[in-house]
Amino acid sequence: MSKKVKEPKPDWIRIKLTTGDNYQEIKSMMRSKTLHTVCEEARCPNIYECWANRTATFMILGDICTRACRFCAVNTGLPTELDLQEPERVAEAAEKMNLRHCVVTSVARDDLKDGGASIFAATVKAIRERLPLCSVEVLIPDFLGSRESLQIVMDAKPDILNHNIETVERLSDTVRAKAKYRRSLELLQRAKEMQPSIPTKSSIMLGVGEEWDEILQAMDDLRAAGCDIMTIGQYLQPSEKHLYVKKYYPPEDFAKLKEEGLKRGFSHVESGPMVRSSYHAHEQVKSAARHKEEGAVSQA
Template sequence: MATRQIERKPDWLKIKLATGDNYKELKNMMRGKTLHTVCEEAKCPNIHECWANRTATFMILGDICTRACRFCAVTSGLPTELDLQEPERVAEAAEQMGLSHVVVTSVARDDLKDGGASIFAATIRALRERLPLASVEVLIPDFQGNEEALRTVLEAGPNILNHNVETVERLSDRVRAKAKYRRSIELLERSKRIAPNIPTKSSIMLGVGEEWDEILQTMDDLRAVDCNIMTIGQYLQPSVNHLPVMQYYTPEQFAELKEEGMKRGFSHVESGPLVRSSYHAHDQVKSAQRS
């Protein structure tokens, strides 16, 4: 495993930009409704493809995160407000887009007693009201281990409960801020105990110094708590102030990891250099429903 930053991106990480009418319309709509997307805030490499196809991941609870993870481009600091009307605006936007699958995530809000769980629940309910046939996926923070906050989200009935471990256990404290690997695994385990019929999902990014066997161990840890869906992607450094890239994995290696995951019993494994947690999320919910 390399121990120094690799400067040059390989050819398979080249991104095709698409800024057609759908992309422009979606961007204008988000600004008009004062909404945030993780696509923009986290500098997702797939934003042009997804927005051109009229899909997006809504980011609720503002755009300032109370944590400062060393891989993440989202602004960190102390949030100043809580927008109680945000769930309804998210639902309006999703309805306007005609979505059949909606992904909702958030910044970490450690300043709130429930970590923002009540706003997640309100958003799910607002989406159900406006889009009763759509599936809803939530990508939640760890709520600092607050089981009642997790229960609040699950009782609102999302179709998929997503929480990312982000990296292998050995590197978790270096890569993430405040979040703990075992606490994340415990959250996924609790989710299945509270709502066994709601599929769970998690994601890791590669290229921050992990070993191959550690990736496989992460798969085993997730399957041990009956996690259904796993996504695996390449870490890309958002700025010089973030963690350096230690290794670029090849498409062939990502394909091999997909095979390893499927052998372990995941209902779906999305694995590729540009894969992010909500990439092709609609296909993933179909796989989870069939399993």
């Protein structure tokens, strides 16, 4: 058998390396409080830019995921960590960073009865107590479809509820582990039903074999579920054991997809080769708020 030859990265896939004082300070603080970030664990290409700008996405519930999605670099296995003091440490770090927008995500914890929903809720509460003016976004797993777990998170009233569908429906079972495309859409729709005023958000990555029409259909599916914000980025293979990149989309394709998303009524679409779910998240929450105000004015 001949070994598959990987397509070289195009010129527009560039990572900005910035490891100045802010980067080193944030890295040191995360270690001192034994916190994890998805920036590091998922090998996000924007870590240098975001940490230099004093923004980070906290990853709670440990650093071992119970799932093994074929695109994700996070460690998988049987978790042993459940730290009830973690929400307070996240809040302390957010306060020291003086964040205006805080993103909290987690590994999938299918071993826990509520999937970790109560820790999400406690983290939102702890951040709000220390930083009343800081908006809080949660990027949650699907909780295996548990309505009760989702209700726990929504009752904490995060400023944005984020859950990623990751890819188009045809490829979902190949790319993801356990998570189901329609279940993810149902979660987003339920979240909107539980708290209609809270913006919902989702993301897809391109380059794993999807067709253009399938991307547009995913947009339509998200809008039908009431999703407000969408992010679209290029998949980059984190290691040899992960999915190969089947296509690198040029920046002009991402620009076209942003137009398509806005035409469909998303309040904000972040679309570009290096875009990840939490990239420019602080701008997205502002955009969603403006969209909501404009809608209220037009209905008056």
